[in-house]
Amino acid sequence: MLVVQKYGGTSVADLDRIRSVAKRVISYRERGDKVVVVLSAMAGETDRLLNLANGIDKSPDEREVDVLISTGEQVTSALLAIMLKCMFCDAISMQGHQVRIVTDSSYTKARITAIEKERLVSELDKGRVVVVPGFQGVDEKGNITTLGRGGSDTTAVALAAVLQADVCEIYTDVDGVYTTDPNICDRARRLDTISYNEMLEMASLGAKVLQIRSVELAKKYNVPILVKTSFGEGPGTLVCKEESRMTMEKVVIAGVTYNKNEAKVTVRKVPDKPGMAAKVFTSLSDANIVVDVIVQNVSKKDKTDITFTVPKVDAKKAYKIMEKTAKEVGAEGVSIDEDIAKVSIVGSGMMSHAGIASKMFTVLAEEGINIEAITTSEIKLSCVIEGKYGQLAVQALHRAFGLDREEVEEER
Ligand code: ADP
Ligand code: ASP
Ligand code: MG
DSSP: OEEEEEEOGGGGSSHHHHHHHHHHHHHHHHTTOEEEEEEOOSTTHHHHHHHHHHHHOSSOOHHHHHHHHTHHHHHHHHHHHHHHHHTTOOEEEOOHHHHTEEEOSOTTSOOEEEEOOHHHHHHHHTTOEEEEESSEEEETTSOEEEOOTTTHHHHHHHHHHHHTOSEEEEEESSSSOBSSOTTTOTTOOBOSEEEHHHHHHHHHTTOTTSOHHHHHHHHHHTOOEEEEETTSOOOOEEEEOGGGSOGGGOOSOOEEEEEOOEEEEEEEEEEOSTTHHHHHHHHHHHTTOOOOOEEEOOOBTTEEEEEEEEEGGGHHHHHHHHHHHHHHHTOOEEEEEOOEEEEEEEOGGGGGOSSHHHHHHHHHHHTTOOOOEEEEETTEEEEEEEGGGHHHHHHHHHHHTTOSOOHHHHHO
16 A cells, blocks of 8 residues: 555654654554655644744745745654654655645745656655655745645645555544534534545635645545544544445534634725626735635615625735725725634535525524624535634534534543
8 A cells, every 4th residue: 555644733743742653654664555754843833933934024025934934844854754764664754845846936825736756656666654744845946835824734635646645644633523623612523434525615614624725636636535643543534535425424514613714804885886896806816815705785875885704814915905996996995803703514415405504593593693794605504703602603503403422422
């Protein structure tokens, strides 16, 4: 078997943890597998490096930020290679530019365009474990790039895809994908399997257990992902095609998510005529800002409010752009609200079941939670609510849709 294993920040947080990673890798080698290991930086390291840069400049040069933050992964990959060799397991680390994980030049959120696999394959054929730092890439001109927060997952799946690995194992601090974040709802249940589409929605709606782009790639190239804990054993969760899922889990709702990383921007009293929404959203897309939920109010006196959400990191930038656009289109002004939460339910069973939306709205109403905006897709339903109600909403929905763990199980 050819296995790609990725270990997240908490799994490589210190030398003891790195030693456990090495032991696991060696156990795979001993059963005859070829192993590529992708590592994150030590827990907290990427934030520490970013803080250093922010201490100099609130918006530091992004090319240099990538040079800086890519070092976290360089450290762990070298340490694991050293550890493996000390434990008599032949290994070599190869940085993103050495493998040649080629990306575009969008610093801090680069996308992989190609991966050269020749050197990787030749090292594997020599019987070596290849350790690749996650998150790193290199653009056509040789500049170092990074793939966005959580990007090591994407490195791992991309390598698994080009190497046609049998499985991509993602080792983290929880023992699988849960019906909701187990750290905010103690009744969350581990799923044995989840489909790519459901995982895609969960990831994009706030379940940071996998970076969304890693799931997109896995779906595109049909890479099975197994999410497991590095702190023990256990079956984990298999992320795979819908058809391969176990019939037992044909539930309507697979999970509930909650995201506090978006901000709501409202452009007030926009003239209600053709072309206005196009102007608003083109100016945002020109600035590479991804817009999520969009609501346009009923027009009053030929004026309407347009509300949308953007990632919090882009909120200030979006606000500035909107102030300019508002002037250009003759709108009254712009306001911004960073204290929101988006709570969502996800499940492929939604396509064939009526009454899911009304149930969600009723549950929120019963908790006295006001819905500020709604967005849907075939397999998800999201509501924007006031930030302070986020966790309460998740717990109420989790219970109402029958996802809570049973008492018996809890006592074990
Ligand atoms: P790593 O550093 O290993 O990449 P992350 O912190 O990125 O780990 O992702 C793991 C975390 O994802 C968990 O600790 C958990 O709090 C969070 N999480 C959010 N939603 C879910 C979910 N539905 N299932 C499992 N974990 C989740
Ligand atoms: N170290 C990077 C981060 O903290 C990438 C990753 O861990 O996946 O976002
Ligand atoms: Mg992660």
